[in-house]
Each structure stands twice: as C-alpha cells, then as structure tokens.
Amino acid sequence: MRWLLRRCCFYVFALWVAVTLNFLLPRLMPGDPAGGMLARMSSAQIASNPGIIETYRRMLGGGDQSLLEAYFSYLGQIARLDFGISTSNYPTNVSEVIGRTLPYSIFLVGVAFILAFVIGTTIGMVAAWRRGGTVDNVVVPTMLALGAFPAFFTSLVAVYFFGLKLGWFPLQHAYDTELTPGFNYAFLESAFRHAQLPIIVITLAFAGGWVLNMRTVMINTIEEDYVAMAEAKGLPDRRVMTRYAGRNAILPPLNGFAAQFAGAVGGLVFIEFVFSYPGAGFTLQQAALGSDYPLTQGLLLVFAVCVIVANFVMDLLNVVLDPRVRTA
Amino acid sequence: MSAVATKPLLELDQVSVDYVLADRRVRAVDNVSLSIAQGEILGLAGESGCGKSTLAGAVLQILKPPAEVSGGRILFQGQDLVAMSREQLRRVRWRHVSLVFQSAMNVLNPVMRVGDQFVDMFKAHDRIRKSDALARAGDLLELVGIDRGRVRSYPHELSGGMRQRVVIAMALALEPELIVMDEPTTALDVVVQREILQELEVLKQRLGFAVLFITHDLSLLVEFSDRIAIMYAGEIVESAPSDVLFRHARHPYTNGLMSSFPPLSGPIVPLTGIPGSPPDLAKPPSGCRFHPRCPQCTGIDSSLHRLQISERPVLREIDAGHQVACHWVEGP
Amino acid sequence: MQPIGADEAAPSAVPLTVQQVPTARRRRLPGLPLWLRLLLSNPKSRMGLMIVFGMFAVGVLAPWLATHDPTAYSLLDAKQSPSWNHFFGTTDQGTDIWSQVVWGTRNSLFLGFAAATLATVLAATLGILAAYCGGWVDDLINFATNVFLVIPTIPLLIVTSSYLKSRGSLSMVLILGLTLWAFEARILRAQALTLRNRDFILAARVAGEPTWRIVVYELMPNMISRIAAAFVLVFYISLLTAAGLQFLGLGDMNSQSWGVTLYWAQVNSAVLQGEWWPFLFPGVALALTVLGLVLILAGLDEVSNPRLRKPPKQGRGMISGLFLGHGRAK
Numbered sequence: 001m002r003w004l005l006r007r008c009c010f011y012v013f014a015l016w017v018a019v020t021l022n023f024l025l026p027r028l029m030p031g032d033p034a035g036g037m038l039a040r041m042s043s044a045q046i047a048s049n050p051g052i053i054e055t056y057r058r059m060l061g062g063g064d065q066s067l068l069e070a071y072f073s074y075l076g077q078i079a080r081l082d083f084g085i086s087t088s089n090y091p092t093n094v095s096e097v098i099g100r101t102l103p104y105s106i107f108l109v110g111v112a113f114i115l116a117f118v119i120g121t122t123i124g125m126v127a128a129w130r131r132g133g134t135v136d137n138v139v140v141p142t143m144l145a146l147g148a149f150p151a152f153f154t155s156l157v158a159v160y161f162f163g164l165k166l167g168w169f170p171l172q173h174a175y176d177t178e179l180t181p182g183f184n185y186a187f188l189e190s191a192f193r194h195a196q197l198p199i200i201v202i203t204l205a206f207a208g209g210w211v212l213n214m215r216t217v218m219i220n221t222i223e224e225d226y227v228a229m230a231e232a233k234g235l236p237d238r239r240v241m242t243r244y245a246g247r248n249a250i251l252p253p254l255n256g257f258a259a260q261f262a263g264a265v266g267g268l269v270f271i272e273f274v275f276s277y278p279g280a281g282f283t284l285q286q287a288a289l290g291s292d293y294p295l296t297q298g299l300l301l302v303f304a305v306c307v308i309v310a311n312f313v314m315d316l317l318n319v320v321l322d323p324r325v326r327t328a
Numbered sequence: 329m330s331a332v333a334t335k336p337l338l339e340l341d342q343v344s345v346d347y348v349l350a351d352r353r354v355r356a357v358d359n360v361s362l363s364i365a366q367g368e369i370l371g372l373a374g375e376s377g378c379g380k381s382t383l384a385g386a387v388l389q390i391l392k393p394p395a396e397v398s399g400g401r402i403l404f405q406g407q408d409l410v411a412m413s414r415e416q417l418r419r420v421r422w423r424h425v426s427l428v429f430q431s432a433m434n435v436l437n438p439v440m441r442v443g444d445q446f447v448d449m450f451k452a453h454d455r456i457r458k459s460d461a462l463a464r465a466g467d468l469l470e471l472v473g474i475d476r477g478r479v480r481s482y483p484h485e486l487s488g489g490m491r492q493r494v495v496i497a498m499a500l501a502l503e504p505e506l507i508v509m510d511e512p513t514t515a516l517d518v519v520v521q522r523e524i525l526q527e528l529e530v531l532k533q534r535l536g537f538a539v540l541f542i543t544h545d546l547s548l549l550v551e552f553s554d555r556i557a558i559m560y561a562g563e564i565v566e567s568a569p570s571d572v573l574f575r576h577a578r579h580p581y582t583n584g585l586m587s588s589f590p591p592l593s594g595p596i597v598p599l600t601g602i603p604g605s606p607p608d609l610a611k612p613p614s615g616c617r618f619h620p621r622c623p624q625c626t627g628i629d630s631s632l633h634r635l636q637i638s639e640r641p642v643l644r645e646i647d648a649g650h651q652v653a654c655h656w657v658e659g660p
Numbered sequence: 661m662q663p664i665g666a667d668e669a670a671p672s673a674v675p676l677t678v679q680q681v682p683t684a685r686r687r688r689l690p691g692l693p694l695w696l697r698l699l700l701s702n703p704k705s706r707m708g709l710m711i712v713f714g715m716f717a718v719g720v721l722a723p724w725l726a727t728h729d730p731t732a733y734s735l736l737d738a739k740q741s742p743s744w745n746h747f748f749g750t751t752d753q754g755t756d757i758w759s760q761v762v763w764g765t766r767n768s769l770f771l772g773f774a775a776a777t778l779a780t781v782l783a784a785t786l787g788i789l790a791a792y793c794g795g796w797v798d799d800l801i802n803f804a805t806n807v808f809l810v811i812p813t814i815p816l817l818i819v820t821s822s823y824l825k826s827r828g829s830l831s832m833v834l835i836l837g838l839t840l841w842a843f844e845a846r847i848l849r850a851q852a853l854t855l856r857n858r859d860f861i862l863a864a865r866v867a868g869e870p871t872w873r874i875v876v877y878e879l880m881p882n883m884i885s886r887i888a889a890a891f892v893l894v895f896y897i898s899l900l901t902a903a904g905l906q907f908l909g910l911g912d913m914n915s916q917s918w919g920v921t922l923y924w925a926q927v928n929s930a931v932l933q934g935e936w937w938p939f940l941f942p943g944v945a946l947a948l949t950v951l952g953l954v955l956i957l958a959g960l961d962e963v964s965n966p967r968l969r970k971p972p973k974q975g976r977g978m979i980s981g982l983f984l985g986h987g988r989a990k
Contacts, residue, residue, distance in 0.1 A: 025820060145951065157940075223392075224434060232427045233426075235418075236452060266815065
C-alpha cells in the first residue's frame with residue numbers, strides 16, 4: 001500500500017512537470033511565438049478579437065510580468081481549468097473544444113488498445129507454448145510484419161482497400177455528417193460503424209508488439225520449476241499454459257502496457273489524422289498546424305493526464321494480480 | 329534382498345538420455361538399468377552433475393528439449409512410459425508416480441493459493457467438488473504437520489521448510505505407488521531435514537509407497553533406504569542393499585564418497601575427499617570414467633591400467649544383490 | 661559372473677558414446693569481430709543487415725539512381741500510375757515519385773540515425789551513471805526517466821515542433837533525441853545494475869581502480885550488445901517518428917523525405933481518389949527499413965539470450981531457418 005502512495009506522489013510530480021514544461025517551452029524557443037503570431041494577424045483581426053492579445057501574452061510570454069509572476073498566474077489558471085480561448089475556434093473555450101473531441105478518442109483507444117493487448121498476448125502465449133507450431137510459424141511473423149509498418153501506413157492501406165475498393169467500411173469521420181451527435185440510435189449506430197475500421201487498424205498495428213513481448217516472457221516462464229511441477233502433476237495442457245505459465249508471464253507485459261500507453265496516444269494522433277476522425281488527436285494536429293497554441297497546450301496536458309491515469313490503473317491492477325506485491 | 333520373484337514396480341532397462349545441442353549430443357545418462365520393488369526405498373547417490381536429476385525427469389517423462397530419452401525402456405508396472413501417448417502419460421503422472429522436486433522454493437505457482445493448487449491436481453484426475461478437494465487438501469497439510477488454515481496462503485507466505493512439506497503433501501495426495509524424490513531436503517537445515525525424513529518413514533509405513541530417493545548425501549541414504557545405487561558420470565557404478573554398502577562398499581568411488589561425509593552419529597573419523605572434479609560429459613575420459621581420479625588406477629599393474637583407460641567396466645554381480653562396475657574389483 | 665544390463669557377450673570396444681553431429685554450415689570469416697560473425701550467422705539478423713545496408717546504399721547512390729529531379733513540376737505528367745517512365749508514378753503536381761523516394765532515403769535515414777545516436781548516448785550515459793552511482797544521482801535520473809516516459813512523446817513533439825519557426829534537420833534531430841532517450845535509459849540502467857554487483861566489478865573496486873576506469877573499461881564492454889540493441893531500437897523508432905511528424909505536416913516540408921511525400925499524398929487526398937502509388941512506395945520504403953532493423957534486433961536478442969535460439973536444421977533454407985523451431989516435450 002505504501003508503494004501505491006509513492007506512485008501517487010510520483011504522478012502528481014509528473015503532472016507538475018508537464019504543466020511547467022507547457023509553460024516553459026514557448027518561452028524557451030528561439031524567437032517569440034506570441035510576437036510571431038501577432039505579427040501574422042491583421043489589425044482588423046485583432047480589433048475583432050479583443051481578448052486575443054491578452055490570451056497570447058498569458059499563454060506564451062512576452063508580457064510585462066516577471067517570469068515567476070507569470071508562472072504563478074499560469075498555475076492558477078490551470079488549477080481553475082482555464083486553458084484560455086482557442087484561436088482557431090474563436091471564441092470557443094479550449095476546455096469546450098477538448099470536451100467535444102476527447103470522448104471520441106477515449107472510445108477509440110479504450111476499445112482498440114485493450115483488444116490489441118488481449119489478442120496479442122494470447123497469440124504470444126500460444127506461440128511460445130507450441131514452439132514451431134502453426135501459430136508460432138505463421139501468425140507471429142505476420143503480426144510482426146504488420147506491426148513493422150507504421151500505423152499511419154497501415155491505416156492508409158486499410159482505407160484504400162477496405163474502404164474505397166471493397167466499400168466495407170466508411171472512409172472518414174466519426175459519424176455521418178448529416179447526423180447530430182446525441183444518444184439516439186441512428187447516431188450511435190453510425191458512430192459504431194465509423195469506428196470499426198480505425199479500431200481494426202489500431203488492433204492489427206499494435207498487437208504485434210504484444211505478441212513478441214509475451215512470447216519472449218512466456219518462453220522464459222515455461223522453464224520455471226512450477227510449470228514443470230504442474231505438468232508432472234498431470235494437469236491438462238491448456239490449464240498449465242494459462243493458469244500456471246500464462247498467468248505469471250503476463251505480469252511483465254502488463255507493466256509494459258502502461259508504458260506503451262504513451263506510445264499508443266501517439267499512434268492515435270496519426271490514425272485520427274488519416275481517418276479525419278474528430279478526436280483529440282486530430283484536433284491536436286490541426287491546432288499545431290494552425291499555431292493555435294492555447295489549444296495545443298491544453299491538449300498536451302490532457303494527454304499527459306490520460307497517460308498518468310492509465311498508468312495508475314495499471315498499478316492498481318498489478319496489486320490485484322500479483323499477490324507478492326501486496327506484502328512487499 | 330533383491331526382489332527377483334515378484335515383478336518390479338519400476339524397471340529402467342538400458343535407459344539413456346542425451347542433450348541435443350547445436351553441434352553435438354551429450355549423453356547425461358548412459359545405459360542405466362535399475363529396478364524398484366513395491367514398497368521399497370531405493371536411494372540414488374552421486375555428485376552434482378552426474379545425471380541423477382535427469383534420470384528423475386526421465387522417469388516422469390517431463391524432460392524438455394534439448395534433453396531427450398535416446399534409448400531404453402522405462403517400465404512402470406510393466407508398461408513402457410517412453411512409448412506412451414501424451415494423454416496416457418497424463419493419467420499415469422501423479423496418480424501412480426509422483427515427484428518431489430529439488431528446491432521447493434520454486435515449484436509452487438506464486439500467484440495461486442496453496443489450496444487451489446491442490447484442487448487443480450485433484451480435479452485433473454477425478455471428478456470432485458471444489459469444497460471436497462479443499463477439505464482433502466487441509467487433511468493432507470495436517471498429515472505433514474502444517475496447520476490446515478494454510479490452504480489459503482500464497483507460497484511466498486510460507487517458510488522454506490513449510491513449502492517443502494507442502495510439496496511432499498502434494499506428492500502423496502493421490503496415494504501413488506511410487507514417489508521420486510529429488511534432493512527433497514537439501515535446501516533445508518539439518519534439524520528440519522531429520523523431522524521430514526522421520527515423517528516420511530511414518531507415512532511410508534501407513535501408505536506403503538515405494539521411493540526413489542535421489543541425493544548427493546550418502547549418509548542420509550544409509551539410514552533411510554533399503555537399497556542404494558551409486559551414480560557417476562551418467563552410469564551406475566555400484567548397487568547394493570544399504571547395510572551391505574555401508575559395510576562392504578567395493579567401488580573406489582563409493583568408498584571415497586563414504587569417507588567424505590561425517591556420519592550423523594558414531595565416533596569421529598578423519599575426513600577425506602576425492603581429488604579432481606567430475607568429468608565433462610561432452611568429453612568423458614576413455615575407458616573407465618572414474619580412472620583419472622581413482623586411487624586404484626596407478627599404472628603399477630600395466631595390464632589392469634590398460635583396461636582401466638581403454639575399456640568401460642560393466643555392472644557385474646559380485647555378491648547376492650551387490651553389483652559393481654569396476655575393473656580393479658573384478659580382478660585381472 | 662553375470663553381466664547385468666549388457667545384452668552383448670562382451671563389453672563393446674568402442675570407447676565413447678558422444679556422437680558428433682556434423683557442424684551446420686557456418687561461414688568462417690576470419691578477422692571479423694566476434695559480434696559481427698554472430699550477427700551474420702543468425703539468419704534473422706543477416707537478412708536485416710542486408711536490407712538496411714541496401715537502404716543506405718540507395719541513399720548514397722541517389723544521384724545516380726534517380727531518374728528525374730525530385731522537385732520538378734510538370735502538370736502534363738500529373739497523377740500518372742507507375743510506368744516505365746516513372747517507376748513509382750507521379751504526384752498531383754507531376755513530380756516523379758521514384759526520384760522522391762530515392763532522394764528521400766538520405767534525409768530519412770539521416771534523421772533516424774542522428775536522433776538514435778543522440779538518444780543512445782544520452783540513455784547509456786544516464787543509465788550507467790544512475791546504476792553505478794546510486795543514491796540521489798540514481799533517484800534524480802530515475803525520476804527524470806519516469807517523467808519522460810509518462811508524458812506522451814508524439815503530442816510533446818507535435819507541440820514542440822509547432823513552436824519552432826524553422827524545422828530544419830538539426831532542430832528535428834535535437835527534439836527527437838531529447839525525447840526518445842527515456843525507455844532505453846531504464847533498460848540500460850537495469851543491466852548496468854546487474855553487472856555492477858557482479859564479482860569482477862567488486863574485484864576491480866577492491867583493487868582500487870578509479871570509478872571512471874571501471875565504468876569505461878569493465879562495465880561498458882559487457883554492455884556493448886545491449887547498447888547496440890538499444891541503438892537499433894531507437895533508430896527505427898526515430899525513423900518512424902520523424903516520418904510521422906513530417907506526415908502530419910510538422911517537419912521540414914521543403915526537404916525530400918519519405919514522410920513529406922506521404923504528407924502531400926494525404927493532403928491531396930490521393931487515397932480517396934484511388935491513387936495508391938503516392939503513398940504505397942514511400943510507405944513500403946519506410947516499412948522495409950523498419951523491418952530490417954527489427955530483424956537485426958531479433959537476431960541480436962537471440963545472440964545474447966541463448967534460450968531463444970533454435971538449433972539450426974541441416975540443409976534448410978533461410979526462410980525456414982528463420983521460423984522453424986522444435987516442439988515441446990510430451
């Protein structure tokens with residue numbers, strides 16, 4: 001339990017680092033991002049958006065406050081969840097924009113990543129158990145090859161084949177653009193249909209890594225004495241594979257799951273971009289291109305928080321699944 | 329003393345086990361023949377690396393690649409285990425032949441409760457309800473002197489001695505005819521060792537199982553087993569009833585072993601060791617494998633010496649129930 | 661006397677039972693360092709090395725391999741599928757894709773290689789330092805590593821590069837290297853820790869060797885294979901990441917690079933118009949290079965962990981040597 005507390009403290013610290021990084025980065029970059037932005041806008045734009053100078057000054061520096069004063073006021077803002085106003089969606093709040101787009105991403109990642117983990121580790125477990133069998137010789141290299149292709153490439157191929165040529169799946173966006181979001185059947189059905197291809201792509205692209213990881217750990221676990229003992233006891237093959245070897249072998253990959261989550265968030269951005277799927281990742285990319293700094297900063301923080309939460313959930317799961325940790 | 333009249337429970341007939349490596353085969357067990365009668369305790373002694381554990385694994389057919397049985401038959405109650413199918417083996421294992429592993433530290437699944445591991449085993453061989461299985465597990469724990477509440481513990485919550493007892497309880501659970509014990513007490517301190525062996529004696533009287541007791545500690549075997557076989561570099565070099573071996577050991581290696589262990593009781597005698605170290609089984613010495621370390625291989629008698637370095641000695645019976653494989657013992 | 665256990669009348673005169681299975685055909689390459697020989701003998705890493713060297717060769721020979729000027733526009737030739745004139749077809753603006761991919765090899769490989777070097781140097785230095793010094797140094801470095809692992813890299817890179825006014829190669833290499841060092845640092849630290857407690861290090865310390873000597877001459881040589889593996893891993897990750905950033909429009913859009921070609925393909929909705937060639941070829945080039953690196957990595961893994969190795973079967977080809985293994989015991 002003390003270990004959990006230490007992890008908590010770490011996460012709080014990490015969050016603070018993320019916030020501070022957000023604050024410092026634009027001020028450390030060569031050139032003055034705020035000034036650059038302002039220089040690019042016409043005076044008419046500035047006149048019609050009265051708060052914009054203030055927004056930029058606060059977010060990016062160049063104001064008349066000292067660094068320390070600016071820092072504390074920034075911290076205060078974050079604490080109030082005030083991320084400023086999104087310049088590309090003026091006059092919408094950054095928080096609003098994020099609130100609109102984040103749920104789609106969470107849905108995508110939640111389903112797909114977990115699927116990739118489950119499928120990948122199962123394949124890895126079976127492949128290691130039956131070395132030289134069909135799974136090991138055929139499925140594993142296929143998954144690896146699929147994983148070697150960059151996620152955005154696989155998405156493009158998928159869109160081309162399954163979307164365009166075969167017409168099985170919708171090509172873009174999260175839902176039919178004529179529909180309005182809401183908890184009605186038409187919308188939900190459309191959203192589900194549109195999510196299928198991205199989910200499939202993510203699963204295929206990421207499962208490969210789990211397969212390799214689990215397979216390696218499983219190969220080592222099989223050598224353990226308790227597996228030999230289980231076999232000697234005459235237990236059925238499948239039970240030894242899952243309950244004895246697999247159950248122990250899954251612990252390192254599970255820890256890796258948390259670490260991989262940060263990478264998954266990255267992959268998400270690409271996939272959303274390819275599918276023009278209006279999630280947080282797509283929004284981040286558009287914001288970056290459009291130099292909408294308040295939005296990018298807000299999104300970065302949100303992503304960091306998501307990863308931290310995922311890590312924390314993994315830590316909890318570790319305690320549940322590995323009794324040795326509980327008494328440590 | 330040897331059970332010739334009744335059919336032996338376990339019979340190893342010229343069994344060889346090889347380790348198949350990338351470019352060569354190493355023979356870890358070389359043409360070993362043994363037999364164990366019902367209810368008999370056969371001790372198998374030898375240095376580390378002589379092939380004893382490999383033999384134990386071969387009996388239960390749980391050897392993993394690169395090890396494989398390359399010759400011979402392993403007959404349990406007349407049936408050859410080497411030739412059995414996977415499913416047949418699974419039914420024989422544990423119910424008829426069980427194994428107490430070396431180092432009980434690691435043979436229990438760390439993420440399962442002790443009781444559940446018993447339940448697994450019961451369910452694999454019988455139709456039984458989980459509650460009944462747990463109850464029987466509790467009984468077994470009490471049998472080996474552990475509080476029955478421990479069925480709910482995880483392995484890491486038990487001490488080394490307790491874990492070894494749990495393993496022994498598991499080996500007894502299905503009341504097999506033969507238990508193979510591979511260094512069951514090596515990792516424990518002497519006091520616990522003695523307790524466990526005494527408990528085993530009592531259990532054996534009650535349940536009547538046979539034991540193949542494998543260890544490097546010859547002094548244990550002398551007190552505990554009916555017959556003893558000595559293994560060196562993958563071969564059996566001597567085999568006799570234990571009291572005969574204790575008093576009239578013939579093979580130079582056996583004698584070397586006997587004098588390097590202080591007996592648990594009796595007068596103080598000076599200790600001697602055996603010079604040199606066990607041979608590399610990938611390149612064993614020519615002729616008698618023990619000859620580089622043997623005090624009887626001196627070259628004084630040139631014809632004997634030539635035999636010792638060029639021909640492998642064969643196990644021959646020199647007395648009732650007493651077999652030795654040694655050129656020097658057989659005489660010129 | 662009754663010989664027990666011998667069927668023959670007399671003991672056999674053949675002294676030994678160790679059989680010599682003929683050695684699998686192994687190329688004897690005298691003079692090459694051991695690690696290179698090991699890598700070459702492993703079929704996986706052999707194929708990987710060939711692929712990667714092939715790619716480097718393409719980059720070096722680009723001026724001779726390219727058929728057109730990769731920046732030349734020609735609306736007459738626009739949107740052509742692959743043909744003899746244009747091996748990989750043309751883009752919406754009529755530029756030759758083959759030449760773009762060939763020239764792009766230089767930039768893509770350079771970014772990956774340089775970023776990997778920077779990240780590996782950082783990871784090795786910090787990891788070994790943390791392991792060897794222990795105490796607060798270790799805690800500090802650990803904390804930094806964990807923080808970098810928790811903050812998602814792609815979003816961080818996106819945000820950072822959006823602040824950059826110019827996104828030239830140097831800036832890209834810097835931000836990539838400074839973000840990607842974390843996960844290998846952790847692994848290298850773990851390995852350095854196990855080595856640190858080994859007897860030969862303790863012996864060196866007792867003998868009075870100064871710290872820096874121990875680190876450089878005793879510790880590091882034993883970690884070479886792991887550091888090499890770290891480098892290969894970060895290489896392909898930075899390859900992918902750099903291309904990814906370019907794909908999102910956040911790289912140097914004026915350079916020739918695989919990611920840039922892909923970006924223009926996406927922006928011009930090539931896929932939606934049914935034009936597969938603008939994105940297939942750069943993508944395949946990227947995936948092929950990554951595959952080569954992954955294979956090298958798998959080979960390196962097997963070289964350092966013998967348990968993962970499979971005994972080579974005689975007379976089999978390379979493909980089955982790659983994937984065939986032996987089954988489990990009964």
